[in-house]
Amino acid sequence: MRTRICALLAVMQAGLAVAAAPYESTYVPQPTEATLILGVAVFTGDGGALDRADVLLKDGRIAAIAEYGTPAADLQTTRVIDGSGKWLTPGVIDVHSHLGVYPSPGVASTSDGNEMTAANTAEVWAEHSVWTQDPQFGLALAGGVTTLHILPGSANLFGGRGVTLKNVPARTMQDMKFPGAPHSLKMACGENPKRVYGERMQAPMTRMGNVAGYRAAWAEAAAYRDQRQQFESGEAEAPPERNLTLDTLAAVLDGEILVHNHCYRADEMAVMMDVAQEFGYAITAFHHAVESYKIADLLAEANICSAVWADWWGFKLEAFDGVSQNAALIHAAGACAIIHSDSAEGIQRLNQETAKAVAAGRRMGMAISDAEAMAWITGNAAKALGLDDETGTLSVGKAADAVLWDRHPFSVYARAEKVWIDGHLYYDRADPARQPVSDFDLGQTVAGGER
Amino acid sequence: MKAGCRFIAMGSMSAAAWLLWLLATPGWAELAIVGARVYTVAAPEPLENATVLVANGRIEQVGVELPVPFEYRRIDAAGKIVTPALIESYSHFGLIEIEGEATTNDASLLEYPLGPGFDVSLALNPASTLIAVNRMDGVSRAITAPRPGVDALAGLAASVSLGTGRFLLEPKTALFGHIGAASAELAGGSRAAVMQRLGRALDEAARFSPSRYRPGPGDYSRHDMAALKTYLRSGKPLVLAVDRAAEIRRAISLAGAHDLRLIVLGGAEAWRVRDALAAVGAAVIVRTHDNLPRSFETLGARLDNAALLHEAGVDVVFTAAETHNARNLRQLAGNAVAYGLPWSAALDGLTRRAAQVWGMDDVGTLTPGSAADLVVWTGDPLELTTWAEQVIIDGQAMPMQSRQTQLFERYKDLSKPYGYPR
Numbered sequence: 001m002r003t004r005i006c007a008l009l010a011v012m013q014a015g016l017a018v019a020a021a022p023y024e025s026t027y028v029p030q031p032t033e034a035t036l037i038l039g040v041a042v043f044t045g046d047g048g049a050l051d052r053a054d055v056l057l058k059d060g061r062i063a064a065i066a067e068y069g070t071p072a073a074d075l076q077t078t079r080v081i082d083g084s085g086k087w088l089t090p091g092v093i094d095v096h097s098h099l100g101v102y103p104s105p106g107v108a109s110t111s112d113g114n115e116m117t118a119a120n121t122a123e124v125w126a127e128h129s130v131w132t133q134d135p136q137f138g139l140a141l142a143g144g145v146t147t148l149h150i151l152p153g154s155a156n157l158f159g160g161r162g163v164t165l166k167n168v169p170a171r172t173m174q175d176m177k178f179p180g181a182p183h184s185l186k187m188a189c190g191e192n193p194k195r196v197y198g199e200r201m202q203a204p205m206t207r208m209g210n211v212a213g214y215r216a217a218w219a220e221a222a223a224y225r226d227q228r229q230q231f232e233s234g235e236a237e238a239p240p241e242r243n244l245t246l247d248t249l250a251a252v253l254d255g256e257i258l259v260h261n262h263c264y265r266a267d268e269m270a271v272m273m274d275v276a277q278e279f280g281y282a283i284t285a286f287h288h289a290v291e292s293y294k295i296a297d298l299l300a301e302a303n304i305c306s307a308v309w310a311d312w313w314g315f316k317l318e319a320f321d322g323v324s325q326n327a328a329l330i331h332a333a334g335a336c337a338i339i340h341s342d343s344a345e346g347i348q349r350l351n352q353e354t355a356k357a358v359a360a361g362r363r364m365g366m367a368i369s370d371a372e373a374m375a376w377i378t379g380n381a382a383k384a385l386g387l388d389d390e391t392g393t394l395s396v397g398k399a400a401d402a403v404l405w406d407r408h409p410f411s412v413y414a415r416a417e418k419v420w421i422d423g424h425l426y427y428d429r430a431d432p433a434r435q436p437v438s439d440f441d442l443g444q445t446v447a448g449g450e451r
Numbered sequence: 452m453k454a455g456c457r458f459i460a461m462g463s464m465s466a467a468a469w470l471l472w473l474l475a476t477p478g479w480a481e482l483a484i485v486g487a488r489v490y491t492v493a494a495p496e497p498l499e500n501a502t503v504l505v506a507n508g509r510i511e512q513v514g515v516e517l518p519v520p521f522e523y524r525r526i527d528a529a530g531k532i533v534t535p536a537l538i539e540s541y542s543h544f545g546l547i548e549i550e551g552e553a554t555t556n557d558a559s560l561l562e563y564p565l566g567p568g569f570d571v572s573l574a575l576n577p578a579s580t581l582i583a584v585n586r587m588d589g590v591s592r593a594i595t596a597p598r599p600g601v602d603a604l605a606g607l608a609a610s611v612s613l614g615t616g617r618f619l620l621e622p623k624t625a626l627f628g629h630i631g632a633a634s635a636e637l638a639g640g641s642r643a644a645v646m647q648r649l650g651r652a653l654d655e656a657a658r659f660s661p662s663r664y665r666p667g668p669g670d671y672s673r674h675d676m677a678a679l680k681t682y683l684r685s686g687k688p689l690v691l692a693v694d695r696a697a698e699i700r701r702a703i704s705l706a707g708a709h710d711l712r713l714i715v716l717g718g719a720e721a722w723r724v725r726d727a728l729a730a731v732g733a734a735v736i737v738r739t740h741d742n743l744p745r746s747f748e749t750l751g752a753r754l755d756n757a758a759l760l761h762e763a764g765v766d767v768v769f770t771a772a773e774t775h776n777a778r779n780l781r782q783l784a785g786n787a788v789a790y791g792l793p794w795s796a797a798l799d800g801l802t803r804r805a806a807q808v809w810g811m812d813d814v815g816t817l818t819p820g821s822a823a824d825l826v827v828w829t830g831d832p833l834e835l836t837t838w839a840e841q842v843i844i845d846g847q848a849m850p851m852q853s854r855q856t857q858l859f860e861r862y863k864d865l866s867k868p869y870g871y872p873r
Contacts, residue, residue, distance in 0.1 A: 104743045105750075135744055191551070293858075297865045313855070314581065314775040316551030323855045325863075333865065345740045352782060355835035363838045364859055412785030412835050441744070445696075445720070445751040450790045451742055 023127065025177035027166055032423035033079050034058040037404065039068045040083025045090035045378035045393035049371035055088055057400040060423035065396060081418075087409055089374060090394050091146025091401030091421065093381035094347050095260070095307045096287050096340035100150055100165075100173075101126055103134030104344060105440075114153025115160065119197050119204060120217050122185065123244035124160035126152045130173040136344040138436035139451065141167050141427045143348035144403035144416040147178060149385055151186045151287075154262040155196040157204065157213045159186035161248055162260060164385050166421055169436040182386045184284070185252050187214070189263035189272060190318050211271060218279035221249030258284040258386055260307075264318035266294035273302055285384045287340065290322040296333030305336035305384045309346075310353040311360070327354075327376060328361025328368055338384055339376045350377045355410035370410055399423075480846045481506045483519040484827060486529035492803045493816035495795065503533060505823040508846035513817050526841060526848075528827045534798060535817055536591030536824040536844060537832075538805035539777040540736045541690075541716055541770035544582060544595045544611050545575035545618060550775075559600035566671055567652075568678030569606025571597050572622030581775055583853035586613040588778030589832065589839040591824040592620070594809060596627045599692065603634035603645050604652070607682065608690070610809060614824075614844030624809065625714070626682050629692035630702055631748050646701055653709045656680045683709065688808075690736075692716040695748040696723040703731055714808065716770070717741065719749035722756045725763035734766035734808045737800075739783040739790070757800075758791030767796065768805040785833035797833060822846075 035057045042050040042065070056064040056078070101113035112129035115121040130150060140148065145167050152159035162184035165176040189210060198205030204213050224246040230236035240246075251257040259276070263269045263286045276283050285305035286292060290313060292299055292306035299306060308330070313322025323329075330337040339354045341347035358373035382392020391399045400423035407414045419427035428434035482505040489501040491513055502519060504511040519525060548555035557574035575595065596608035605627045610620040628634075630645055638644035652671055655664075656679035664673055671679070689711040691702045699721055706713035713733040715721055721728060721735045728735065737757045744750045757767045769787070771779045784797040806815025813822040823846035830837035842849040 104745045105747055106745050107747070139742065294862050295865075311776055311779070313584075314549055317549055320549060321858055323858050325859050329859075329863065344743055344745075348740075348742075349786070352786075352835055356782070359836040359838060362836070364856070364863070410836055412782060412833055413789045415789060444744070445723075450755040451753040 023125070023174065023177075025179040026172065026174040027168070027177055027179055028175070029060050029422040030168075030424035032057070032060050032400070033425070034063075034077060035079045035081060035420075035423070035425075036075070037081045037083040037088055040086050040088045040404070041408075042394060043087065043089045043371050043374040043378075043409070044395065045375055046395070047369075047372045047375050047379070049369070055083075055394065055402075057402065057420060057423045060400055062394055062396050062398050062400050062402075065394060081404070083404065085407070086417070087405040087407065087414075088394065089144070089403050089405065089409055090378040090392055091403055091419065092144040092350050092377050093147040093149075093385065093392060094140070094145055094341050094350060094377075095149045095285065095338055095381045095384050096342045097140075097148040097150055097347055098153070098342070099136045099140060099148060099344060099347065100130035100132065100134045101152070102344075103131050104136050114155050116153070116155040116196055119156055119193060119202070119213050120158045120245060121152075121156050121160050122158040122217070122246075122248040124152060125163065125183075126150045126160060126186075127163035127173050127177065130163070130165070130176070132170050132173055132176060133439040135438040135441050136347075137167055138169070138438060139344070140347045141419055141436060142416060142429070144351065144405070144409075144419055145347055146401040146403075146419060146421045147382075147385070147387070147391060148347070149184065149260075151184070151260065154186070154188035154192045156188060157193050157210060158217060158245075158249070159188060161257065162186050164387065168421055168426060169438075178387065180390070183251070183257045184260045184385075185248060185257050187259060187261040187272075189261065189268045190265060191316055192262070207268065211275065214275050215278070217249060218253075218275070218281075221246050221253060222279060225250040225253050252281050253279070255282070258282075258384075260285050260287055260384075262287045264288050264290050266291035270295060270298065273298070273304070284386075285336075285338065288319070288342070290319050290326060292335070293323060293326045293329035294321075296330045296335050299330065300333050300335035303336070305338050305380060306330050307338040307340040307381075307384065309342070310339060310357040324357065324360035325364055325366070327357040327373075328364075328366050331368060331372065331376070332361070332366055336380050336383065337376050338380045340381075351405075351409040351414065352412060355412075358410070370408070374409070480508060481520070481523045482526060482823075482843065482846065482848065483523040484526045484528050484533055484825070484843075485519065486527060487531045487533040487827060489513060489533045489817065490535075490798060491817040492535055492799060493818045500529075501533075503817060503825065505843065505846045508823055510817050510819055510821050510823050510825075512819055526827065531840060532828045532830060532832060533817070534826055534828065534832055535802040535815055536826050536842060537589050537780050537801045538768075538809070538811070538815070539585075539590050539593040539770060539780055540768045540805050540808070541772060542593040542595050542774040542777050543598060544593045544613070544774055544777075545577060545579050546571055546595055547774060548576070548579055548581070558596075559598045559605065560602075561600060564601055564672075565606065566602040566675045567604040567606065567626055567682060568672070568675040569597055569600075570623060570678075571595060571606060572609040572619055575609065575611065575619055577618035580854045582613050582618075583850075584775070584855055585777045586842055586844070586849055587839060587851050587853050587856075588781075589826040589828070589842055590777050590780060591842070591844045592811065592814060593777065594624065596625070596690070599629045599633055601637060603630065603638060603649055604628040607678070610811060612844065615847065615849060616845055620811075623682070623685065623687065625688045625690050627690045627692070627716070630698045631693055631695065632746060642698065646705065649705060650708070652676075652679060653683070653705070656683055657709070683711075686712075688712040688714045690714040690716050694719040694746070694752075696720040696751065698748070699724050700727060703727055703733060706733070707731060717772075719752035719756070721765070722753065722759040723751055725760050725765055728760070729764040732766075734768060734804075735760055736768050736770050737787065738770055738772045739787045754786065754790040755792075757787035757797075761792055761796050766804055766808060767792070768800045768808050781833050782835060785835070788833060794833065
């Protein structure tokens with residue numbers, strides 16, 4: 001995929017007019033300044049840590065990571081930042097966000113996150129609801145978030161397509177869209193679909209109704225895909241009539257769209273794994289997954305990530321068995337753990353949520369390092385979005401998506417000082433000119449200060 | 452019967468659980484917590500390598516190099532931090548088990564129009580699983596309140612203890628209400644109607660007489676008016692959930708006109724009217740993380756609300772505003788520190804100041820004679836990677852267990868064949 005992105009960037013940088021496909025990314029990396037961060041503690045995002053290193057960001061990439069004091073750059077042409085006593089991590093990635101689709105202010109006219117009009121709305125795309133002036137984007141940036149995955153809500157069996165955005169101030173959604181990132185399909189288990197539709201005396205009304213709904217849709221999608229293939233291979237004279245819902249599902253079967261499945265209970269996740277097996281698709285991640293710890297071995301074996309909260313529990317019955325050690329237990333079983341926010345507040349401090357989750361494990365005697373836990377909001381999250389070749393870790397050649405923290409990021413007192421996206425300094429706590437202000441905020445009661 | 456139950460329980464207990472059970476049993480209440488850095492909160496500076504003696508449910512003595520009587524059970528706390536236990540200033544403990552299950556939810560009224568007469572103490576469930584989950588993270592007391600329901604006045608809150616003994620401490624400890632978009636909708640569509648309704652009700656309640664009261668449509672019932680009259684005479688505070696600066700000013704006027712002590716709940720824009728709040732001695736219950744312009748009433752929300760209020764002399768206390776995770780109080784207070792509140796003021800807002808605001812005279816500091824509600828922390832209690840090693844409430848060492856630790860124990864080793872017990 002990197003090749004694809006690089007090719008796209010090359011074309012853009014050459015200044016050629018690109019006739020992009022509909023809804024394609026028009027993101028353009030901003031000018032960068034070669035920056036060397038000296039003597040900084042590093043969490044690499046893949047479980048690694050360096051006590052004291054020099055890190056060079058150049059031309060939008062991580063150009064070098066060297067032991068402290070090793071000349072890594074021409075200091076005449078490079079901005080040098082003293083990183084002593086500070087921490088550098090990959091840009092934080094939130095795999096479960098509704099920013100832009102459930103923006104602030106959260107009023108009826110901005111509530112665009114869930115097309116609750118049918119159990120299967122695989123035809124809707126979250127990106128078509130994104131309001132780029134949502135003030136929450138800037139607040140998430142101040143919390144170190146460089147990449148976010150915007151999902152439709154969970155009232156439907158199939159909620160629609162999710163989109164991955166770069167957290168950059170922009171006039172259009174396309175300007176934020178992460179180039180080359182695959183779409184996702186939001187699916188939902190359990191209480192939400194059966195409640196929303198059951199109350200209207202529609203299917204599904206039960207969990208078995210949920211599963212029947214998934215299976216019927218996948219069967220239809222498989223037939224649609226077959227008809228399309230038959231037409232492409234000349235076996236059929238005409239293609240099937242275009243169906244936007246089935247387009248999405250067929251793309252999942254073709255492996256082009258990643259399945260992100262809202263599911264709380266362990267037994268339901270196991271059923272969903274069987275649904276996936278029956279119809280030949282892969283589940284990339286279970287979201288919320290408060291009971292993943294009960295089947296962490298099965299999830300490890302199936303190579304399915306769990307995107308979880310640090311400690312949310314009990315707000316509905318299917319969340320009643322939530323434990324603070326969920327992420328730690330998933331990780332210890334060798335499965336992929338991710339801390340997600342699903343919250344415009346939580347997204348501002350995913351580092352803190354991760355700290356709580358790893359501490360909860362330690363409290364019960366589990367030995368997990370800070371560096372390993374940091375992967376829960378960086379490297380593992382990038383993997384679940386299909387972007388691990390591009391971002392999520394501090395390694396040479398990857399995008400210069402990075403956060404400089406004023407102290408250990410698992411301290412409650414830590415704050416992001418600087419945030420780079422593709423090497424461009426988008427946020428600087430010391431420089432109000434580098435703190436995004438959305439259109440909405442202009443002329444309103446000025447929050448100012450430390451919003 | 453009782454002894455039999457205990458015998459059965461002991462049979463399935465581990466040695467550690469047995470010890471904790473013993474500690475939690477009356478008669479084993481003499482404790483010496485030795486060697487910690489102790490923040491009494493009564494004094495500005497901590498005591499290093501100090502000893503806390505606990506007897507009969509009370510703090511007996513706090514000091515350095517205190518002799519420990521031999522019969523006292525020693526808790527070695529060298530390298531640890533001891534503080535008073537934490538007080539959650541707004542919760543629904545004992546009222547909500549599972550938010551999404553109406554049958555477990557007694558915090559608000561959706562239909563029957565009971566206003567100020569709604570007394571949540573009559574629904575409290577001391578067997579709630581939320582109590583142990585939050586207790587083992589250092590929360591010992593809470594205000595459990597009605598949540599905004601069908602009326603601008605939500606009802607009467609209670610104070611509770613999360614210990615293993617008594618749950619209800621005091622019913623009718625404050626009257627809760629809300630001013631803003633939600634209450635405006637209930638009052639017909641305008642905030643002005645809310646203020647008029649509240650003002651009129653408080654005026655009429657002061658001179659309420661059941662025989663002369665003729666409620667019109669939408670007026671409070673006799674029961675509500677009687678409750679309001681009793682409340683007005685009780686001297687208890689009026690807690691109003693209110694965010695917009697202009698409405699906070701109106702809340703100050705309303706409380707002043709009726710000689711009520713105002714406590715602002717939330718107060719996203721309270722920092723804008725901090726001097727007015729300080730002038731009337733109104734406390735603010737801050738939820739630090741509330742920095743979103745989530746509505747047109749919170750456009751001025753900001754993370755340093757607590758710091759600005761404190762600087763202006765306003766009493767700042769805290770709420771997680773999420774009963775299941777009241778344990779996150781310390782994270783909220785920690786973030787207030789990250790955004791300018793002095794550390795000592797944050798601890799104060801979780802302990803002494805909260806006790807003062809709620810009239811809990813017996814807790815909040817580690818002072819001889821006060822109730823022994825305290826926590827031994829592995830480090831800075833406001834940090835995220837520390838935890839409560841031992842919670843003591845009313846002088847009793849609490850079992851450091853909850854439904855969640857039981858689930859953890861059951862599933863921590865998946866290689867064991869499934870069965871009960873695992």
